[in-house]
Amino acid sequence: MTIDPAGEVARIEAERAKLPADERLRLEAGDAPLLRIQLLHMLERAKKAEAAIRRVRALHQPIHHMGKPWCTECSHRRSTGPKTYEWVAYIPHPCPTIDAIEETQ
Structure with missing residues (x-):
């Protein structure tokens, strides 16, 4: 499953923008889902970078x-x-x- 992190972050931020300020602050204090999305994106990028390094090593x-x-x-x-x-x-x-x-x- 490929996640579009920028799209997910934008979606969550758009939903939060509709909320009252005190509710937004409460949600921002518990940003586990948002952090999870960002970490998954970082993990996906790290796996791609490791694969690229393996391909370079195979050539050289x-x-x-x-x-x-x-x-x-x-x-x-x-x-x-x-x-x-x-x-x-x-x-x-x-x-x-x-x-x-x-x-x-």
């Missing part, structure tokens, strides 16, 4: 060549025949992309 895998690990996505090779190629640029693994998504300590 190391390949061992000449005894060193190189990034398969950042390093470049060119075709030298129908089934042969040569490497023309070597980017060490972990590459800058992987470094950028690594957690710093």
